[in-house]
């Protein structure tokens with residue numbers, strides 16, 4: 382059940398092309414407005430692109446040059462949105478039985494199938510409730526069962542946990558991990574844990590374009606886009622390779638450890654380093670060779686025994702006593718320092 386997609390939506394400035402291999406889950410990541418939901422809508426058949434072609438396991442979902450447009454209900458795709466959108470007048474069992482019923486199963490058989498799926502998502506005990514008597518998390522479990530009961534060839538999930546109380550998210554993520562295992566799926570998410578635990582591959586979008594894609598662990602370990610670095614919790618500076626460093630468009634030379642195989646003088650490259658490797662000073666530090674940036678503290682964020690100090694472009698993790706000693710607060714001017722040995726430089 383592999384998906385091949387190429388699509389352009391001109392008025393939203395979205396232009397993408399990617400594949401999802403059989404049985405794999407791809408996470409679509411990217412900042413707000415980058416086009417993730419647009420891509421899902423195109424695949425689901427809710428939105429007609431201006432150009433492009435998509436096939437699912439060889440069947441054409443659309444081919445605009447050839448004039449083919451398969452309507453949403455004939456695509457074999459199951460869409461799970463942020464909100465469960467259950468039929469309010471049907472009880473849970475009949476909500477889930479809806480898919481099998483509409484493909485011709487008898488009432489009894491459809492209800493059997495529905496019960497099987499409700500068990501899969503740990504919601505069998507809710508079978509005779511009305512949607513109005515469900516919590517958000519319970520309703521979303523039922524929505525997952527309803528989508529799966531229709532036996533989709535491709536599952537599309539648009540931030541399925543974004544509307545849920547944070548306390549129910551870990552259990553829901555476990556359920557999704559179980560039911561998506563071995564299925565072909567695309568999940569839109571902002572959460573690094575969703576990417577790590579649910580997706581084999583990630584596709585990172587920005588401004589309607591794909592800026593990087595690859596195996597989840599590769600992208601999160603060696604991000605090449607600011608967005609992927611952000612969700613991986615890493616600092617990233619971009620520029621051109623120069624000597625053993627990266628020269629940013631602002632003229633700053635960031636010294637690091639270049640990956641000799643990919644980094645050649647002048648290529649577009651990134652310098653990537655952990656906030657834990659960054660020290661914070663009130664005076665410009667001298668001494669051992671280090672990269673030093675002047676910056677203004679924008680935000681302080683507690684992280685266990687550390688505090689993440691965010692500036693416009695970079696972040697540093699320091700201890701609480703350091704925050705107190707330096708009097709760090711939003712608006713304070715600081716110098717951030719990172720040793721060249723802590724900066725990985727690779728082509729972008």
Ligand SMILES: Nc1ncnc2c1ncn2[C@@H]1O[C@H](COP(=O)(O)OP(=O)(O)OP(=O)(O)O)[C@@H](O)[C@H]1O
Nearest residue numbers: 392393394395411412413414415416417418419420
């Ligand atoms: N119904 C619509 N009509 C016209 N333009 C739209 C519509 N929905 C979204 N857009 C525009 O299309 C672009 C992509 O939006 P889209 O919702 O696909 O992004 P997204 O990555 O899913 O964002 P988010 O993370 O905020 O949900 C944006 O410029 C947005 O303003």
